[in-house]
Amino acid sequence: MRVEARLKKDKKTKKLAKRxxxxxxxxxxxxxxxxxAAKSLVEAKIRLVINATESISGRYPNIGPTILVSNNILIVDNVGMDVFDKLNEDDFIAVEDGRIFRDxxxxxxxxVMDKFVVNEKIKKAYENIEVELxxxxxxxxxxxxxxxxxxxxDLEIPKMKTKYDGKHVLVVVRGHNYKDDLQAMISYIEEVKPILVGVDGGADALLEFGYKPDVIVGDMDSVSDDALKSANExxxxAYTxxxxxxxxxxxxLGLEAVVFSAPGTSEDIAMLAAYEYxxxxxxxxxxxSNMIDFLEKGRKGMASTFLVRLKIGSRLIDARGVSILYQSRLKIKYIFALIITALFPILIVASLSPKVQTLIQLLQIKLRLLMKM
Structure with missing residues (x-):
């Protein structure tokens, strides 16, 4: 395996994926x-990943490396921070069998992590999951x-100009299968017109689908300037x-913002604000909403999420996985029925034409002759 290409580097994968x-x-x-992170790199159509640290530490079965190698993107793993520091943005390098060359x-x-190596490491990670749990x-x-x-x-909810009272609220987070789920929710958005809340990068997801976020909530580390400028609020x-x-x-950016000091995650306070209003x-x-989700975010627990969902549960619908739950499939028999239905009036009108009647009679004679042969 030899790859020659220009590199981009960043300690934060989500920032790197944007450029x-x-x-x-x-x-x-x-x-x-x-x-x-893995899906964002796949969408960018990169050639290779060089990781300074372990792509799979073995603490839990993280899915990112599997996504990369399944899309034919190999990983040169755990090269160390000294190599990371030596490589410069836009360097042209060659990578061969795990060795990195410049000039x-x-x-x-x-x-080198391929499908086989990744699968073996994931199997070992599953053996450790009970300890981590x-x-x-x-x-x-x-x-x-x-x-x-x-x-x-005890938590002070800041005053907001967005009027939540009596309305539906859709909170979009850049999490598992968020694009597929958002696609599946388009009919709901168009019909109900909920207040659209983007949590950090979730605001950009809304923009990608042609919707302006009404509210953006987050620490502003992964949302674009365009999204921030488009939001109503x-x-x-903030930290506690x-x-x-x-x-x-x-x-x-010349914009105004409300500050919400609270423990936990930004999605927690986004939902809590909607509930309180x-x-x-x-x-x-x-x-x-599960252990793997939070470990992937670098969190060792989910206390705030557990508490918030405990409080707002009566008004909360978790749409995660809705795209898997309902996948519209137009069956062949329905298509055939539609074609027949559409052709029926045409055939009726055509049969009234003298020329068409003559053609039908000729076809009947032809069929009789063929049957006698």
Whole structure:
């Protein structure tokens, strides 16, 4: 295996995916590559991934590497940060059997991960899942005790100009199968006209489908400037001590924002705000709801999500996987029936024509002659 191409590098894969071009090599520092990151690289049509760290650490069975190798994108794994630092943006490099060359000089090497290697590592990761689950449960319970105030009235919900009262709210998160699920929800969006809330990159997902987000909620680290400028309202997720790093970016764009200080994830506060402002129904799309989801986000527990869903559950519909649940298929028999139905009036009208009647009679005579032969 030999690949020669220009490289792009970034410690954050989601940022790299926005600027890497077709046929280039992605140089990343991403332990346990997650599904969303992998899909973004596949969509960019890259040639190869060079990872400074372990793409599969073995803590849990992360799906990202499987997605990459299934799309014929090999991974040169765990090359080390020294190699990452030596490589520069837009360097033209050659990679052969895990060895990385620049101008003929060997820069470093790593393990080549193909389908076989990835499958073996994933199998081993499954063997460790019970240990990781035990830790995850303990962490969730511990932090749920500390953060229970967020659903018991201790959390101050900021004033917002968006009117949620009595309306449906669609909260879009850039999570598992979010594009397919959003595609499946188009009829709902068109008919019900829900308030559209994009959580960070979820706002860009809405834009891709031609919808302007009414509200953007997040720490503003993965949402585009275009999305921010298109939103009617921006809510910056701040730490519990009030620090809001994302606010600076919003202000630099000349935009205003509401600051929401809260523990947990941005999708949690997006749903909690909709609930507290009396939304009739909250539809969550692409949200994170299981251990693998949270481990892929670098979180060791899901206390805030557990608490928020405990509170808003009566008004929450999780649309994750809706594209799998309902996949429209127009069966052949229905197509045939439609064709017959469409042709029927044409045949009736045609049969009234003298010329057509003569043609039919000639065909009948021809058929009789053929049958006698």
């Amino acid at each position: 890497i071009e077709h046929g280039e090599i992605a140089v990343i520092n991403h332990i346990d590559i997650d599904e969303v 003929g000089e060997l820069i470093g090497s790593g393990e 035990d830790r995850f449960i303990d962490n969730t319970i511990e932090y749920a005790k500390k953060e229970k105030g967020m659903i018991l009235g 921006i809510v910056v997720h 001590d009030g620090r809001a790093p994302g606010l600076k970016r919003v202000e630099e 009396n939304a009739k129904l909250i539809v969550a799309l692409g949200t994170h």
